[in-house]
């Protein structure tokens with residue numbers, strides 16, 4: 001037995017193949033937001049989605065060090081206390097996993113089998129990344145910035161620390177923050193205690209948790225999570241296109257009451273205020289449409305005032321629910337012309353599947 005064949009390869013589910021034991025194991029570790037928790041502007045602790053590729057590493061804030069090295073004038077090393085002295089900002093950010101929606105694809109890529117719930121909004125407090133890079137002094141020859149977490153594992157035969165790269169420009173212009181608090185408290189272990197990167201607008205994989213090193217390099221970063229894992233591909237061996245910013249999506253808070261086992265929903269006839277959240281990593285949300293007849297006809301939802309450009313927007317729609325079965329569906333549009341499709345195109349990694357949500361309800 002070698003590392004290469006002991007570590008699981010990527011594959012697509014066979015026609016009709018149900019969720020596998022491997023997928024169940026991932027789903028039981030990595031949970032989504034219960035959709036009713038979309039009611040909160042800021043997701044309460046424990047309800048924000050979680051995605052961890054390997055294990056949550058042991059960490060001690062008292063001895064944690066963040067190293068800044070590579071193509072910089074002055075390499076720096078910060079303990080948490082020194083880092084806090086560098087500045088403090090709080091940003092409300094909606095994060096979404098790039099694999100959100102994967103389990104609904106056909107054929108289904110075997111990986112974390114998200115339905116549509118891999119999202120959450122938190123208030124992250126920390127120091128803006130550009131302040132740290134400027135303190136170290138980014139040199140002329142700098143190309144990319146590599147962020148390394150303290151977690152370690154294997155993926156398709158490749159042993160690695162969890163690492164992601166950004167270009168210098170993305171690192172300086174994306175509003176990224178090196179955060180030690182989530183919703184006013186130290187980061188919970190699963191969200192990166194004691195320190196993480198948060199890159200607003202980008203799918204979650206860019207926001208490296210358990211951040212221990214920032215290295216500026218003079219060439220393009222070709223680490224596994226940038227060059228191999230998070231790519232839009234049709235065929236396994238093509239280079240593919242990098243997964244970057246969050247595509248627009250709207251999600252309804254499922255109305256009425258669920259059946260325990262099936263989660264089929266029952267709604268009492270009469271006026272119902274449908275509500276939910278919409279977000280995009282490209283630009284602010286400008287329109288949300290609601291259909292209560294399975295997408296035959298669409299109406300504009302009312303949008304709440306946005307809290308900022310980086311977090312989801314609340315929408316509401318007044319529905320006069322008549323007895324019978326109804327399929328509710330919603331779609332989001334952002335200011336840059338990105339439109340949520342009814343059916344998103346398939347890709348091999350199962351990334352960015354923002355196909356419109358459909359909720360079937362029985363009105364009684």
Ligand SMILES: Nc1nc2c(c(=O)[nH]1)N[C@H]1C(S)=C(S)[C@@H](COP(=O)(O)O)O[C@H]1N2
Pocket residue numbers: 048049050051052053054095096097098120148149150151162190191192203204205206207208209210
């Ligand atoms: N070090 C490290 N950072 C990581 C990950 C990881 O496995 N290790 N997972 C990434 C992925 S794929 C996502 S979607 C987000 C999830 O962040 P959350 O668990 O705080 O919601 O963290 C990202 N940062």
Ligand SMILES: [Mo]
Pocket residue numbers: 051096097098099204205
């Ligand atoms: Mo993710």
